[in-house]
Amino acid sequence: MKLNGTSSSTPLNGASANQQEGVHTNGYSRHENYSATADQDELVDEIGDAHGASSVDTPMRPDAFDLDDELKVDLIEEHFREIMNILGLDLTDDSLKGSPRRVAKMYVKEIFRGLNPANKPAPTLFDNKFRYNEMLVEKDITVQTYCEHHFVPIIGKAHVAYISSGKVIGLSKLNRIVEYFCKRPQVQERLTVQIADELKKILETEDVAVIIDAKHLCVSTRGVHDVNSSTVTASYNGKFAEEATKQELLRYVTQPSVTI
Ligand SMILES: [Zn+2]
Numbered sequence: 001m002k003l004n005g006t007s008s009s010t011p012l013n014g015a016s017a018n019q020q021e022g023v024h025t026n027g028y029s030r031h032e033n034y035s036a037t038a039d040q041d042e043l044v045d046e047i048g049d050a051h052g053a054s055s056v057d058t059p060m061r062p063d064a065f066d067l068d069d070e071l072k073v074d075l076i077e078e079h080f081r082e083i084m085n086i087l088g089l090d091l092t093d094d095s096l097k098g099s100p101r102r103v104a105k106m107y108v109k110e111i112f113r114g115l116n117p118a119n120k121p122a123p124t125l126f127d128n129k130f131r132y133n134e135m136l137v138e139k140d141i142t143v144q145t146y147c148e149h150h151f152v153p154i155i156g157k158a159h160v161a162y163i164s165s166g167k168v169i170g171l172s173k174l175n176r177i178v179e180y181f182c183k184r185p186q187v188q189e190r191l192t193v194q195i196a197d198e199l200k201k202i203l204e205t206e207d208v209a210v211i212i213d214a215k216h217l218c219v220s221t222r223g224v225h226d227v228n229s230s231t232v233t234a235s236y237n238g239k240f241a242e243e244a245t246k247q248e249l250l251r252y253v254t255q256p257s258v259t260i
Pocket residue numbers: 048147148149150151216218219
């Protein structure tokens with residue numbers, strides 16, 4: 001079957017399938033300083049599978065925004081073309097030739113746009129005129145982010161709750177804040193804490209909770225190939241750390257949502 005491509009076989013770049021290991025074509029050869037041993041590869045895999053985050057802040061270099069977005073797209077396009085070339089794909093094929101630029105634009109302008117603080121949503125706050133002093137829970141917020149160890153999707157739901165200290169936030173802003181921190185290479189633990197910290201700051205209260213339940217495609221489509229498991233992370237702060245408040249939140253989160 002043909003799917004937009006010019007050929008029904010994957011367009012490879014002249015590389016023979018039974019090419020001997022160590023024989024390189026197209027001018028590529030193993031870097032002379034290449035020294036990763038099997039043990040080191042295993043350690044890298046283990047760090048990826050452990051999914052530990054090194055810090056609450058996304059690790060960024062100080063010069064992260066010296067390049068503008070257009071230049072980043074151009075450079076990533078160039079490098080992604082090289083990745084495809086190295087894989088042996090034929091970049092003159094109609095189906096593939098646009099992929100490096102497509103991927104570069106997707107990285108910079110869509111799925112990793114939350115790396116840039118300039119894209120952080122401006123909070124819209126209102127006075128708590130109704131004197132509503134109970135918890136507000138926004139549940140089932142869509143989570144679509146990317147595992148920073150494998151660069152494949154993490155898909156799930158976030159439940160966000162706060163108790164007003166005098167200010168309330170527009171409901172859609174809660175979704176926007178979750179979305180902003182999702183648009184980065186992430187680990188789920190860090191994503192959870194980053195959302196909670198941002199809400200604490202904006203709402204000027206410690207009484208914030210965030211729960212995320214998500215499936216990691218690096219667990220389901222590779223490695224252990226477990227399609228059923230999901231990962232739950234939570235950040236309970238202020239009054240939400242108290243058992244009764246936490247239980248009330250969990251009741252709201254687990255009860256079926258209204259259907260309209
Ligand atoms: Zn992963």
